[in-house]
Amino acid sequence: MSEKICVRGGRVLEPDGSSAPYRDLIIDDGTIVDIVSPEESRGVTTQIVNATDRLLIPGLVNAHTHGHGSLGRGMGDRWTLELLLNAGPWLSGKRTMEHKYIAAALNAAEMILKGCTSAYDLYFEFPAPTPEGMGTVAQAYRDVGARVVIAPMLADMSLYEAVPGLMDSLPEPLRRQAGQFALNPFEETAAACQTFLESWTHPADEAKPALAPTIPLHCSDPFLERCRDLARAHGVGLHTHLAESRTQAVSALKRYGRTLTAHLDALGVLGPNFTAAHGIWLDDDDIARLAANGCAVAHNPGSNLRLGTGVAPIRKLLDAGVRVGVGSDGTNSSDNQNMFEAVRLAANVSRVADVDPDRWVSAGEALKMATSEGAAILDLATATGRIEIGARADIVFLDLDNINLVPFNDPVNLLVYSEDATSVKSVMVNGRMVLDNGRFTRFDCRSLVRRAQDAAEELRARTAENRQISAQLERHVAKHCLCLCREPYPVERLICDPVKE
Incomplete structure (x- = not known):
């Protein structure tokens, strides 16, 4: 007893x-x-x-983070979302199992130090998730003492294939070099996901699996449907970056002839187990679809500001009855895992979205998003987020x-x-x-700090070639996406008007 x-x-x-x-x-x-x-x-x-x-x-609840991003702290300035993704092959590539453990443990340790006790972690493992890799991430969180939902990031198209016209706009030999970042066929990744889910052995109240088809545009329709079916068959969550940037929003109209949310709804992906990270470029019909399907949104104001993606329509989402949590996003896109900062930004950024103070996010609403509402999104097998x-x-x-x-x-x-x-x-x-x-009671934090520093130095050498290729691609990606951003779109989520400027 x-x-x-x-x-x-x-x-x-x-x-x-x-x-x-x-x-x-x-x-x-x-x-x-x-x-x-x-x-x-x-x-x-x-x-x-x-x-x-x-x-x-x-304990605060982080509704959206990326544990692999902890080793990329302070890497990059004036990056849009697409430029961050362009840097992905060197920011998050060439990782050994040891690197994966260190990154996850460092992420968990920072959250604990800053008052966060559980998180929804969309973790990247290239070229496909493995039971060993995801199990290592789970063990890292458990060793530190944090609860976690682990959702491997999934895609069968690279950035260069996903953004309409981007690959064709690249000159040779850059087009050929971008092609080397191609991902596995969806059948292979889906099979890996099934193995990952079937082999999960961690206690559900401490570490629970989920799936994260990372960005709808980066996933073929058959892959999205397979993720939908796997999640339902295993009773786990689906988490994706939805309508995060104007580039994504415009690209959806070009590819699907409808919004990203409308397309996911048509595929039957939306449901009570679905969490949309960011949800910035949503129109009123999109919001109604999320509400009707019982979906949730993970609001990430820190990275939205850092990457210049826009201001999410949080009041409209709340008014529609959509559950909203708060996330820190990855350390390589919002610089830290400080949920107090994320909560403050969640309240304050609403002030530039509406002149009516009654429509601003209140302090109470923001704190609720980061506690009981976030806990409901994680849906761990235990009651958290409240005393x-x-x-x-x-x-x-x-x-x-x-x-x-x-x-x-x-x-x-x-x-x-x-x-x-x-x-x-x-x-x-x-x-x-x-x-x-x-002082941590369960592990040696000083040792982790030393291991993280050594890992970062090792990875800089291992990823040097990828970094050089990404640097050569950067201006082409920036120019192409800027052209897309200047095309008309039915809603506006930026303070500036990119069409006129």
């Missing part, structure tokens, strides 16, 4: 965020079994966790003496607009301390 734990002396954020009274938590076998006043817990004789001068909040009786004890301990929280006024406003993760002192996952007063 497990020993009960009493977390004593802290202030606990109420589920509605209205206040943070002094409350003690009774935890049994990783589950919160009671929330009592300090007076009521005085007679409790059990293991005590001292939470004096701490604010207890639910209440019956929920799992995934708890972040914030230092109430940190300048971010002084004076302690409205708790939700402080968490969304003031907190930057520097108040995080300890983190509990499943009733176990994985970070205790700034």
Whole structure:
């Protein structure tokens, strides 16, 4: 029988965020079994966790990240999404199993340090996902102590094949060099996915599989249909980058004669297990389709700003009843795994999308996206994203003496607009301390840092040729995509008007 734990002396954020009274938590076998006043817990004789001068909040939930991106921190400036994808063969290529583990562990460690306890990770393994690779990623998260849904990124077309006219616009020998980045036929990748799903052995409440046909344009229709069928057969999620850039939106009209969302709906891909990352270039009909099919959206304001892709119509999505979570995106596209920063941006970026303050995303809405709504998107086999009786004890301990929280006024406003993760002192996952007063309890973080630095240096040498090819392709990709962006599109999600400028 497990020993009960009493977390004593802290202030606990109420589920509605209205206040943070002094409350003690009774935890049994990783589950919160009671929330009592300090007076009521005085007679409790059990293991005590001292939470004096701490604010207890639910562990934040990252609805969209890329663990492989952690080794690409600080690589690139003034990249659009398509230029980031052009850099992919050297940013994320030539990885050994050791590199894959290090990248995932580094991603998980940063999230824990910054108050995030679970994530939906779209992890890239080239040329196709393997049970060994995805299992290694799962083990890395579990070693650090974070929960994860792992969805291998899938495609059967490269960037150069997916964007209409791009391959044909490349001069020789660049066209031939771009051709070497071709992906496996979809039958091979689909078979690899089936093996990955059938061989999964990790506990579903700690590490759960899913599938991520990465960008609809990069997947043939038969491949999308196969992903749809595999996900339904195995009861797992589907997660894709939907309508992220204007280039994608215009390209969809050229290829399909309809929007990306309309095309996925026609293929039967949309459903309650479907999460759309970004969802920027959605029109009203697209939003209605997502709502009617019970889909969710992972809002990634940090990378949307970093890559200049636009401002997602979050208020319209919320009004339509679409569940919205918040993601950090990959460290190679938004620079960090700081969910406090992502939450603040989720609230603030809505201010430039509408002049009516009643239509802005409130602090409470933004925090909900990063806790209970994100947890619902991950759909792990356990109750997370909230502090209440019956929920799992995934708890972040914030230092109430940190300048971010002084004076302690409205708790939700402080968490969304003031907190930057520097108040995080300890983190509990499943009733176990994985970070205790700034020190990891389950693995050697200093060793991981050394291994990550060594891996980055090794990969720079291993990917030098790919980097040179990508550099030669960059201006051609930029020019072609800019021409596409200047074509008319029914909705506008940029502050500027690219058609007129």
